[in-house]
Amino acid sequence: MSMQIKEFFIYLIIMAGSTYLIRAIPFVVIKEKIKNNFIKSFLYYIPYTVLMAMTFPAALYVTGHLISAVIGLLAACLLALKNKGLTLVAVVTSVVVLVCELIIMVL
Amino acid sequence: MKKSEFIEGLKSGIPIGLGYLSVSFTFGIMAVSLGFNWWQALLVSMTTLTSAGQLAGIGVMVMPGAYIEMLVSQLTINVRYAFMSISLSQKLDSKFKGVFKWLLGFFITDEIFAVAISKEEIKRSFFFGLGVCPYIGWALGTFLGAILGNVFPEIIMNALCIAIYAMFVAIIVPVCKKDWKTTIVVLLSGLLSACFYYIPVFKTISSGLQVSVCAVVAAILGAIIFPRKEGNEHAN
Numbered sequence: 001m002s003m004q005i006k007e008f009f010i011y012l013i014i015m016a017g018s019t020y021l022i023r024a025i026p027f028v029v030i031k032e033k034i035k036n037n038f039i040k041s042f043l044y045y046i047p048y049t050v051l052m053a054m055t056f057p058a059a060l061y062v063t064g065h066l067i068s069a070v071i072g073l074l075a076a077c078l079l080a081l082k083n084k085g086l087t088l089v090a091v092v093t094s095v096v097v098l099v100c101e102l103i104i105m106v107l
Numbered sequence: 108m109k110k111s112e113f114i115e116g117l118k119s120g121i122p123i124g125l126g127y128l129s130v131s132f133t134f135g136i137m138a139v140s141l142g143f144n145w146w147q148a149l150l151v152s153m154t155t156l157t158s159a160g161q162l163a164g165i166g167v168m169v170m171p172g173a174y175i176e177m178l179v180s181q182l183t184i185n186v187r188y189a190f191m192s193i194s195l196s197q198k199l200d201s202k203f204k205g206v207f208k209w210l211l212g213f214f215i216t217d218e219i220f221a222v223a224i225s226k227e228e229i230k231r232s233f234f235f236g237l238g239v240c241p242y243i244g245w246a247l248g249t250f251l252g253a254i255l256g257n258v259f260p261e262i263i264m265n266a267l268c269i270a271i272y273a274m275f276v277a278i279i280v281p282v283c284k285k286d287w288k289t290t291i292v293v294l295l296s297g298l299l300s301a302c303f304y305y306i307p308v309f310k311t312i313s314s315g316l317q318v319s320v321c322a323v324v325a326a327i328l329g330a331i332i333f334p335r336k337e338g339n340e341h342a343n
Contacts, residue, residue, distance in 0.1 A: 008147060008168065011177055015164045016154035018181045019188070024212035026192035033197055041330035043194040046322060047220060048282060048289060049296035049329070050187040051275040053321035054159060056297040057304050059272035063265040076273040080280030086218065087122035090129065093273035098266035105262065 068100035109232045116236025123218045124240030128248040130158060130271040135252020136264065138165050145253035152249035156216060156242065158271055159318070160184045183319050191220040195229060203231040214238030221278045292329035296321050 034040055063069040076093040084092075131152055138148035143165065155161050160181050167177045192215055203211075211234050219237055223229050256264075283290040299321040303309040309317070 007171065010174065011164070011168045012151060012154060014174055014177045015151070015160070015181055018178055019155050019157055019160055019185050020213055022182065022185050023188045023192055023215040024209055026189045027196055027212040027215065028208045030193050030196040034193070037334055038330050040197075041333070041335040042326050043190060043197075044335050045289065045292050045326035045329040046187065046190040047194070047217065047224070048279050048293050049322040049325040050190075050318060051217060051279050052293045052296040053300040053318045053325075055272045055275045055279075057301050059269065059275075062268040062272065064262065068265070069269060072269050073272065073276060076276040077280055080277045081284055083281055083284075084277070085122050086274050086277045087125045089277035090126045090270040090273045093276075094129070094266045094270050097269045098263065101262050101265055 063097050064101050065104055068097045068104065071100050072097040109230070112230050112232035113236040116233040117239055118236075119222050119233075120219070120237045120240035123222065123237075124242075124244030126218065126270065126274045127241050127244035128251075129267055130274075131245045131248030132252035132256075133264065133267050133270075134158070134161060135249040135254075136256030136259075137162070138249075139253045139256055141165055141169055143168075143253075145250065148253040149246060149250050153246050156213065156245055157185060157188075158217075186319050187217075187322060188215055191215055191217075191224075195220065195223060198224065198226065198229045200228050200230045203229065203234070207231050211235055211238065214242065216241065218274065218278065288329070288333040292325055292333065295328060296325035299324060 034043070059073060060066055060069045063072065072093045075096045076089050079089045079092055134152065135145070135148050138151065139145065143151075148165075151161055151165065155164070163180045163184055164177065167173050167180055170176075192212065195215065199208075211231070214234070214237070219241055222237060223234060226233070279293055283293055300317065303312065303317040303321060312320075
């Protein structure tokens with residue numbers, strides 16, 4: 001354990017505090033319904049664009065091999081197209097990647 | 108608090124909790140491998156409750172005295188929560204106010220947001236119920252990963268790492284399926300993200316900031332080119 005305990009807690013306060021406040025302040029402060037259609041449209045799109053930017057292309061490189069990630073994510077897309085739930089998609093994708101990695105290991 | 112609504116929220120949160128269990132398991136392993144104690148990993152998860160932010164956070168923590176860097180990385184990675192909070196604030200029922208907002212605002216994550224925003228009106232009891240399983244899953248998974256992580260071979264860990272992204276796919280794709288405009292906006296975000304990832308000049312920008320820039324630019328263009336029609340902001 002290279003890090004001092006005191007320093008850990010300072011970091012923790014910064015991390016947890018900033019993350020909490022960035023959630024809570026807009027949640028508490030915005031009381032009116034937003035009328036502006038541009039802002040409404042922006043708020044509609046933002047969660048999906050965030051998730052996409054986090055997923056692509058980073059997710060291609062989190063498994064052992066590019067090919068297993070590609071096959072896994074294609075499986076995820078296919079299941080999601082069939083409106084399967086979050087957990088089922090996550091579990092099946094992990095299993096698909098595991099199988100791919102095992103096949104690559106054997107070959 | 109209405110019990111039936113709380114229970115409904117609780118049930119809706121179960122799949123998210125299970126998903127978080129596997130994802131935070133990976134976080135627990137990573138934290139321990141960086142030299143943290145199990146209780147430190149657990150404390151981070153219980154106080155922060157976010158995936159990308161925590162991952163970047165423990166990376167900064169191993170450097171001495173990088174407090175400003177910690178703050179900047181957290182704010183850029185997590186700025187999406189501010190947008191999600193505003194989106195959610197538009198749909199809260201009349202009892203969801205004051206101290207409840209301060210308390211329950213803590214539970215705003217990508218997946219909890221995705222489930223809550225699909226409701227016509229977000230009730231206080233429902234939202235509280237919705238937060239319970241994900242919170243327990245996130246904390247428990249971190250604990251188990253930190254304690255048991257080294258037991259599992261690398262090949263299993265590789266397979267678990269994809270789980271969080273599969274969950275993101277499961278949130279994005281059904282919406283795109285219903286609406287081609289959203290599909291184009293989402294693809295644009297992915298294209299920008301790929302530019303940041305593959306073009307060497309942009310490599311110096313932190314990954315959290317990259318995500319924020321791509322997402323905000325794509326959403327602004329989307330709002331300009333494909334504005335949502337009144338009363339149809341969140342097509343079910």
